[in-house]
Amino acid sequence: MKLSRKIDVQHLTRVEGHGNISIRVRNGALQHARWEVVETPRFFEAMLVDKKWDNAPWICGRICGICSIGHTLASIRAIENAFNMVPTKQTQTLRLLLKHMETLQSHILHLYFLVAPDFLNVGSIFPLIESHPDVVKRAAGLKLLANDTCDLVGGRRLHPTRTVVGGFTMLPDKKDLEAVRHRLEESRSDLESTAELFYSFALPAFARETEFVSLGASDGYPFIGGDLVSSDGVRKAEHDYRAMTNEYLVEQSTSKWSRLSRQSFAVGALARLNNNFPHLSTGARKMAEAFGLAPVNHNPFMNIVAQLVECVHVVEESTGLISEVLDVPWTRPRETVVPKRGMGVGAVEVPRGILYHCYEFDTKGRIRRADCVIPTSQNHANIQHDLEALTLQYVSEGRSDQEIERAAQMLVRSYDPCISCSVH
Amino acid sequence: MTTGQRTYMGVPVPRPRTAFFELSSCEGCQLQLLNNEATLLDFLDLLEVVEFREAMTEHSDQYEIAFVEGSITRRDEVLRLKKIRKDARLLVAFGTCACFGGVNQLKNRFHDLAWVKKAVYGKQAVETQEARPLRDFVEVDLSILGCPVRKEEVEKIVTNLVLGKSVNLPKFPVCMECKANRNVCLFDLGEACLGPVTRAGCDAWCPNNRAGCWGCRGPADEANLEGLELVMKKYGISRESLLDRLECFGGFESQVRHLRRPSRKKPRARG
Numbered sequence: 001m002k003l004s005r006k007i008d009v010q011h012l013t014r015v016e017g018h019g020n021i022s023i024r025v026r027n028g029a030l031q032h033a034r035w036e037v038v039e040t041p042r043f044f045e046a047m048l049v050d051k052k053w054d055n056a057p058w059i060c061g062r063i064c065g066i067c068s069i070g071h072t073l074a075s076i077r078a079i080e081n082a083f084n085m086v087p088t089k090q091t092q093t094l095r096l097l098l099k100h101m102e103t104l105q106s107h108i109l110h111l112y113f114l115v116a117p118d119f120l121n122v123g124s125i126f127p128l129i130e131s132h133p134d135v136v137k138r139a140a141g142l143k144l145l146a147n148d149t150c151d152l153v154g155g156r157r158l159h160p161t162r163t164v165v166g167g168f169t170m171l172p173d174k175k176d177l178e179a180v181r182h183r184l185e186e187s188r189s190d191l192e193s194t195a196e197l198f199y200s201f202a203l204p205a206f207a208r209e210t211e212f213v214s215l216g217a218s219d220g221y222p223f224i225g226g227d228l229v230s231s232d233g234v235r236k237a238e239h240d241y242r243a244m245t246n247e248y249l250v251e252q253s254t255s256k257w258s259r260l261s262r263q264s265f266a267v268g269a270l271a272r273l274n275n276n277f278p279h280l281s282t283g284a285r286k287m288a289e290a291f292g293l294a295p296v297n298h299n300p301f302m303n304i305v306a307q308l309v310e311c312v313h314v315v316e317e318s319t320g321l322i323s324e325v326l327d328v329p330w331t332r333p334r335e336t337v338v339p340k341r342g343m344g345v346g347a348v349e350v351p352r353g354i355l356y357h358c359y360e361f362d363t364k365g366r367i368r369r370a371d372c373v374i375p376t377s378q379n380h381a382n383i384q385h386d387l388e389a390l391t392l393q394y395v396s397e398g399r400s401d402q403e404i405e406r407a408a409q410m411l412v413r414s415y416d417p418c419i420s421c422s423v424h
Numbered sequence: 425m426t427t428g429q430r431t432y433m434g435v436p437v438p439r440p441r442t443a444f445f446e447l448s449s450c451e452g453c454q455l456q457l458l459n460n461e462a463t464l465l466d467f468l469d470l471l472e473v474v475e476f477r478e479a480m481t482e483h484s485d486q487y488e489i490a491f492v493e494g495s496i497t498r499r500d501e502v503l504r505l506k507k508i509r510k511d512a513r514l515l516v517a518f519g520t521c522a523c524f525g526g527v528n529q530l531k532n533r534f535h536d537l538a539w540v541k542k543a544v545y546g547k548q549a550v551e552t553q554e555a556r557p558l559r560d561f562v563e564v565d566l567s568i569l570g571c572p573v574r575k576e577e578v579e580k581i582v583t584n585l586v587l588g589k590s591v592n593l594p595k596f597p598v599c600m601e602c603k604a605n606r607n608v609c610l611f612d613l614g615e616a617c618l619g620p621v622t623r624a625g626c627d628a629w630c631p632n633n634r635a636g637c638w639g640c641r642g643p644a645d646e647a648n649l650e651g652l653e654l655v656m657k658k659y660g661i662s663r664e665s666l667l668d669r670l671e672c673f674g675g676f677e678s679q680v681r682h683l684r685r686p687s688r689k690k691p692r693a694r695g
Contacts (some may be wrong), residue, residue, distance in 0.1 A: 041550060041552060042497065045544050058638065059527055066452075140462075141461070147461065161633035162634070
């Protein structure tokens, strides 16, 4: 058996942002297995200081190029909570639909463009255009459906234009929504084919007992606002988010880390599913069962399957949401905003896990202090501890350097990290 | 991606080796390329993508065209950019962060990076410098504007590049595109809007959705700021709203400097 190993991955590929993996084994003993985040900080929390409330969603959406809709919605929710505003039912429904379609596009991007190449032994989706044209066509079709719906409801798929504090600047055409509902119903067979493809992939056999943090269900599988829960039994109110996140700084990362009941915790699709399994839609639950995914699952690679299950859930629920708004006449799109002194928190489940925005306002509605806690930053410590455990397991199994390097990369990728977002 | 020789009106068309890079950014402009599902395959057919870290594992330093997203906020990024400049025949500043600094340059307005660092990282040492556009460090051959870039415009520009045609950005402002689209004027809805002074080419993306323009594409050739100030005043829109928009993306940096004396005081919040 090889006794010493030196594995370095500079700027891991097929993830958002810049991170490195460094593994050292000497005489059979693990010296270190490190997940290092080297992303440049952009200082969004400082940028916002002294800005008026209406700047925040516009600026904060730009924290992330994948989940800009989620950031915008969390920012809006924080402001509305600070100003004691409750969005109308119509606004809530449209926001959830928009959120669902971001989840779908982001999960499909991760599953097909970032993860699938690992299992099909290629470096990217590009060679699959020739070798697996059906797969690429299906991926593009599902992503297009999600993005078209984001354009329709949010005005733009990336950095949305219509989403504002108080509601929307304008509403979609009902005929277009009806067409989307039809396309969503038709997409079910593409999701079935996606499931067949992923069922053929052998996920690494690895598990490490983990605490999972997400929003907790009150009336359905949760995405926007509500209580914060952990699989270790912690439950906190939304405004008390700091008691969940407990951010701290570490040398190996320009992103902050988090902890709760243990040395680290995980957020994301697997956490949501572990904490809210009974609230999945019927089709989603069936798919989870077909993959043998039941709570509480401690294999981080199963986050990939959890994302697939959530794709089914958001598609099934979205058809219902569209029916809801089609059944009643439109009410006015936007409520008037009256700024107020105080603090507001917005917690939203974005594709990679729970996201918090918190702002403190003066009487004129200017931001005095801002705090954004990103899902990937909450995951970094857990990735670190998983990476150590996975390396130890693979070393003891006598795996080759290539196998260890590949599994380490796949581990980080399975969290679907959004690294520039986590540093922000 | 087909491998056979492409032709345009009977003339062979090269497939230039192309690389994508990102500095300080949300990586959204690169994602806009993958977000372009309907025409993605045709687009990829135009280029030979040899480096695109966010989407592919393969890597190469041999390329003709480099698309660089993001602004410069740290020393190591200057070195990366200079290396890219050396390797590339053509360097494209891809998106508003690369062209003007983007939202990242909002931190520059405090003129006190020590405070900015402390506000986010407390006592922990962290390296950062003023967010600056690529052109402050290297020669940029072509700018593709927008936060985010508009995929139709990217495709048009890239097609022209590959075919050897010239690439010209519109000289006129967004306002003209907005009028042509017969939108209700945002001023009449009581919204601030930089459409009259911002360079067109986005087809009035935000105003089409009843959101006033924030100037992410920078100034048009003739940007009459004084005129805009008068119009906004007439509609009762605050000067603060105008300045918020002008300073959001960095394209109007010199105009903002002219309009607002830099506030050297530290923000009132945690100092």
